Amino acid sequence: MSESAIITTNNLNLWYNGKHALESVSMKMPKNRVTALIGPSGCGKSTLLRCFNRLNDLIDHVKITGEITLDDENIHAPSTDVVTLRKKVGMVFQKPNPFPKTIYDNIAYGPRVHGIRDKCELDRIVEQSLRHAALWDEVKDRLNDSALGLSGGQQQRLCIARTLAVEPEVILMDEPCSALDPIATAKIENLIEMLKADYTVIIVTHNMQQAARVSDYTGFMYLGKLIECGKTKQIFEHPAEELTENYITGRFG
């Protein structure tokens, strides 16, 4: 991979209570590209994704060895501020999880936590984030309504807008379309394509067609190991490993 990497893992291992869930994962996530993580259930995709913003720190009895760098800095270094890391590396989950607040307050929440109080500045951030998430036109006249009144697809785009509001560098998406219908899914996929102009996206998906449609690079995982990683076209058309070929042709999974 010749493109410059924003996140790199080097010999990354993770154990849950002694159970080896990630084994010697070494991988590079190129900047301003979409990288998909695919593989059968339980292979470690979500675990790997959660390593990138240290969400696994919140789980008891997790041991991690090896290195993860963001912009060439070790994210486990004592000097790393986890709040700043999670601002730089935002996350969107499987089920849309808006706060039970207004649409406006959902987006303004993060900037307020980071100390922005000026109303004009917050208005600007709310509009810009909703525009970037392709939701502004649908909600601009109801910013003070509850976010819980939005459709599932709109709620997921709101969650993406909420992530964008704190100006991340990387957006992690853990099966962001699995709770959505095909039309809402298509909107999120189009949005992912637009987002990579400004952000790096790493997406976990069970849906191989989705990985092929939205990603530039794909990593195939199996039983906690990264079996192979490369350009999506190459992984899907000419995988180097038989295991990858068996998975993408539906022989197991």
Ligand SMILES: Nc1ncnc2c1ncn2[C@@H]1O[C@H](COP(=O)(O)OP(=O)(O)OP(=O)(O)O)[C@@H](O)[C@H]1O
């Ligand atoms: N909090 C946890 N505590 C203990 N074990 C866990 C925890 N989270 C995940 N695991 C285990 O780690 C392994 C990898 O799980 P992970 O959720 O990362 O896989 P996945 O590939 O994302 O699966 P899926 O596609 O089903 O979501 C599995 O064996 C899982 O049971």
